[in-house]
Amino acid sequence: MTATASTPLRVAIVGAGAIGGLFAAWLSQLPHVRVSVLARGATLQSLRSQGLLLSSVQGTRAVQVHASDDPVSLGPQDLVVLAVKSPAVKDVVPAVRALLAPEGRVLVAMNGVPWWFFHGLGGSCDGLHLPSVDPDGALAAALPATRVVGCVVHLSSSTPGPGHVRHIHGNGLIIGEPAGGVGPRIQALAALLEQAGFAVTVSERIQRDVWYKLWGNMTMNPVSALTGATCDRILDDPLVRDYISAVMREAQAIGARIGCAIDQSPEDRHAVTRKLGAFKTSMLQDVEAGRAIELDALVGAVRDIGQHLQLSTPNIDALLGLTRLMAQTRGLYPV
Numbered sequence: 001m002t003a004t005a006s007t008p009l010r011v012a013i014v015g016a017g018a019i020g021g022l023f024a025a026w027l028s029q030l031p032h033v034r035v036s037v038l039a040r041g042a043t044l045q046s047l048r049s050q051g052l053l054l055s056s057v058q059g060t061r062a063v064q065v066h067a068s069d070d071p072v073s074l075g076p077q078d079l080v081v082l083a084v085k086s087p088a089v090k091d092v093v094p095a096v097r098a099l100l101a102p103e104g105r106v107l108v109a110m111n112g113v114p115w116w117f118f119h120g121l122g123g124s125c126d127g128l129h130l131p132s133v134d135p136d137g138a139l140a141a142a143l144p145a146t147r148v149v150g151c152v153v154h155l156s157s158s159t160p161g162p163g164h165v166r167h168i169h170g171n172g173l174i175i176g177e178p179a180g181g182v183g184p185r186i187q188a189l190a191a192l193l194e195q196a197g198f199a200v201t202v203s204e205r206i207q208r209d210v211w212y213k214l215w216g217n218m219t220m221n222p223v224s225a226l227t228g229a230t231c232d233r234i235l236d237d238p239l240v241r242d243y244i245s246a247v248m249r250e251a252q253a254i255g256a257r258i259g260c261a262i263d264q265s266p267e268d269r270h271a272v273t274r275k276l277g278a279f280k281t282s283m284l285q286d287v288e289a290g291r292a293i294e295l296d297a298l299v300g301a302v303r304d305i306g307q308h309l310q311l312s313t314p315n316i317d318a319l320l321g322l323t324r325l326m327a328q329t330r331g332l333y334p335v
Contacts, residue, residue, distance in 0.1 A: 010230055210260075
C-alpha cells in the first residue's frame with residue numbers, strides 16, 4: 001500500500017470519534033495521502049466549518065479533511081478505516097461497501113470479537129458464525145474477511161465535542177490478516193501507519209491479539225457500567241475482583257480451545273489495569289451519555305463460543321444477563 005505524488009493513497013474514515021478522528025488527523029499529515037471522512041449532523045458541520053480539531057500536549061490545531069455524508073461523493077477508497085462502536089456496524093456497512101475501491105481494504109479498529117474472527121483460524125471453530133455479532137450473516141456477506149485487516153488499538157483518546165479529538169497517551173496498533181501470515185500488503189500498510197505516527201506491530205495471528213485485549217475489556221467494561229465505579233474502585237473490592245477473575249478464567253479456557261491461549265493470570269492482568277488509575281471505561285461513558293452499549297461483541301460473542309464448545313460459563317452468563325437487563329431498562333440495548 002504505497003502512495004506517490006501522482007497517485008495519492010485514498011483513505012476514508014468511517015466513525016470520526018476518539019479513534020477514527022485520530023486516524024484522520026494523523027494520516028492527513030502525510031503529503032501523498034488524501035483523507036476523507038464520512039460524517040453527519042454536528043460532526044459534519046464542524047468538519048466543514050473549522051476542520052478536524054486535534055488536541056494534545058502540544059496544543060490544539062485544525063486539520064483540513066474532505067467530509068461528506070454521501071459515500072458515493074467521496075469516491076472509491078484504497079483504505080477504509082472502520083472505527084465505530086459495534087452496535088453501529090450494521091448501519092454503516094452499506095456506506096463502507098460504497099467507499100471501497102475494487103482492491104480496497106477495510107481496517108477494522110473496533111473492540112470485541114468481530115464477525116471475521118474465525119476466518120482461517122482453524123480448529124473446531126473454523127468458520128464459526130456468531131449470532132450475537134452477525135445475526136443474519138449480513139456483515140460477513142458485505143465485508144468478507146478477505147477484504148478486512150484486523151486492528152487492535154492500544155492508545156487513549158477522547159472527543160471533547162463534534163469534530164474534535166484529544167490524544168491522551170499511547171500510539172500503539174497491532175494489525176494483521178484474518179487468514180494469518182505476514183505478506184507485502186500488510187507490511188506496506190504498517191509502513192504507512194508508522195509514517196503517520198503510530199507504533200505498529202504486525203501480527204502473524206491477529207485473533208490472539210484481539211482475544212487478549214478482549215480478556216480485560218469483557219469484564220471491566222460491563223462491571224463498570226453496572227456499578228458506575230471507576231476501575232480502581234472495582235479492583236479495590238475483593239468480592240468484585242474475585243468475580244471478575246472467575247469470568248476471566250472461563251474466557252481463558254475458551255481461548256485455549258480456539259488457539260488463543262493466554263499465558264497470564266487474571267491477577268497479573270489486574271496489576272496492569274491498576275496502573276491506569278481511576279478511569280471510566282468506554283461502556284460506562286456510553287451508559288452515562290445514554291448511548292447503546294457494545295455488549296454483544298464484548299460478552300455475548302464469548303458466550304456464543306463457549307456454547308459451541310460445550311463449555312460451562314456460569315459467570316460469563318451472569319455478567320451478560322445482568323448487564324443486558326440493566327441496559328434494556330435504560331433503552332441502551334434491544335429488548
